[in-house]
Each structure stands twice: as structure tokens, then as C-alpha cells.
Amino acid sequence: MAFELPDLPYAHDALADGGMSKETLEYHHDLHHNAYVTALNNLTAGSEWEGKALEDIVRGTYQAGSVAQNAVFNNASQHWNHSQFWQMMSPGRPAMPGELEARLKEAFGSVEKFKEEFTAAGVGQFGSGWAWLVVDTDGTLKVTRTENGVNPLCFGQTALLGCDVWEHSYYIDFRNKRPVYLQNFLDNLVNWENVAERLANA
Numbered sequence: 001m002a003f004e005l006p007d008l009p010y011a012h013d014a015l016a017d018g019g020m021s022k023e024t025l026e027y028h029h030d031l032h033h034n035a036y037v038t039a040l041n042n043l044t045a046g047s048e049w050e051g052k053a054l055e056d057i058v059r060g061t062y063q064a065g066s067v068a069q070n071a072v073f074n075n076a077s078q079h080w081n082h083s084q085f086w087q088m089m090s091p092g093r094p095a096m097p098g099e100l101e102a103r104l105k106e107a108f109g110s111v112e113k114f115k116e117e118f119t120a121a122g123v124g125q126f127g128s129g130w131a132w133l134v135v136d137t138d139g140t141l142k143v144t145r146t147e148n149g150v151n152p153l154c155f156g157q158t159a160l161l162g163c164d165v166w167e168h169s170y171y172i173d174f175r176n177k178r179p180v181y182l183q184n185f186l187d188n189l190v191n192w193e194n195v196a197e198r199l200a201n202a
């Protein structure tokens with residue numbers, strides 16, 4: 001069965017109050033994400049990857065050390081990344097569950113320090129990519145950044161939170177102000193209950 005664009009878990013205008021406009025979600029989900037899904041289906045049809053699980057395609061096509069990667073990886077990883085990204089946001093600013101807060105304090109000193117490190121990772125990613133909070137292979141929480149479509153699956157890590165820092169993610173709402181977009185993402189858009197659930201399952 002071919003891959004399908006997942007519906008957003010909320011209405012297109014549901015995040016506007018938190019700073020991500022309906023227009024951004026119409027472009028980002030309906031057009032950008034959909035383009036990755038369409039390309040992935042076209043590229044994998046009749047190939048060794050047809051019918052394989054998305055995570056297996058991402059891990060199986062990742063080329064360590066290659067910036068450009070390859071078309072199957074780029075589209076598979078971006079389909080996975082965006083599918084996670086929509087779930088990691090929510091309207092209504094859900095409170096951070098206590099267990100997650102305790103783990104962030106343990107790993108980074110404070111929630112504010114975590115936010116600073118996460119924002120710095122996203123700002124420091126030159127060009128397109130993602131900022132992540134992951135559970136590393138040794139079980140510790142870490143902030144990372146990746147280029148283009150590369151994601152924590154490539155390194156055996158569990159993604160708890162990811163923020164898309166490609167310009168298409170923020171240019172409509174924040175123009176060139178990537179740091180403001182990242183700070184707003186952390187303060188007003190993250191679904192901390194989803195992050196805590198990922199941590200509990202890691």
C-alpha cells in the first residue's frame with residue numbers, strides 16, 4: 001500500500017492563536033508534506049523499498065557522511081519528520097507533565113536551559129534542517145540538530161521533540177526571524193503531553 005498524507009490532528013487554523021497561521025499549515029502540510037509523500041511513492045514503486053515500513057526505508061537508505069543523501073531517503077525521512085512534527089504540536093498550550101519536567105531539569109539544569117539549548121541548535125543549523133530533543137542510545141536526553149531530512153532514526157535515537165527549521169516552516173509567519181519562531185514553538189505550540197508519551201515509550 002502506498003504511503004498517504006496523514007491528516008493534521010487539528011484544524012488548519014487551530015494553531016493560529018499559538019503563532020502558526022492557517023496559511024503556513026496549508027502550504028506546509030497540504031503542499032510541502034504532500035509533495036514528499038507523492039515523490040516517495042513514485043520513487044519506491046517497483047523498487048526494493050515498495051511495501052516496506054517507513055522507518056525501515058529511512059534507516060536503510062541513510063548514507064552516513066553524505067549531505068545530499070539520496071532521493072528515496074530525502075522523501076522518506078521528510079515524510080516521517082513531518083508526520084511526527086504535526087503530532088508534536090497542539091492548540092491550547094498543554095502543560096508539561098511533571099515526569100518530563102523532572103527529566104529536563106536533570107539533563108539540562110532547568111526547563112529554560114533546555115529551551116535555550118534547543119533554540120540555539122535550531123538557530124545554529126546552517127541552511128535547512130531540524131532541531132531535536134532525543135533519547136540517545138545511552139538513555140540520556142540530548143538536544144541535537146540535523147541537516148535537511150536527516151533525523152534521529154539515523155543514529156538509533158528516539159525523537160521526543162523536533163522542530164522544522166526549513167524556511168517554509170516559518171517564513172510566512174516570522175519572515176527571517178528563525179530564533180523568534182523557535183522560541184514561540186517552545187512557548188506556545190509544543191504538545192508536551194505528546195513529548196512525555198514518547199519519553200514514557202522510549
Ligand code: MN3
Binds near residue numbers: 028032166168169
Ligand atoms: Mn517542512
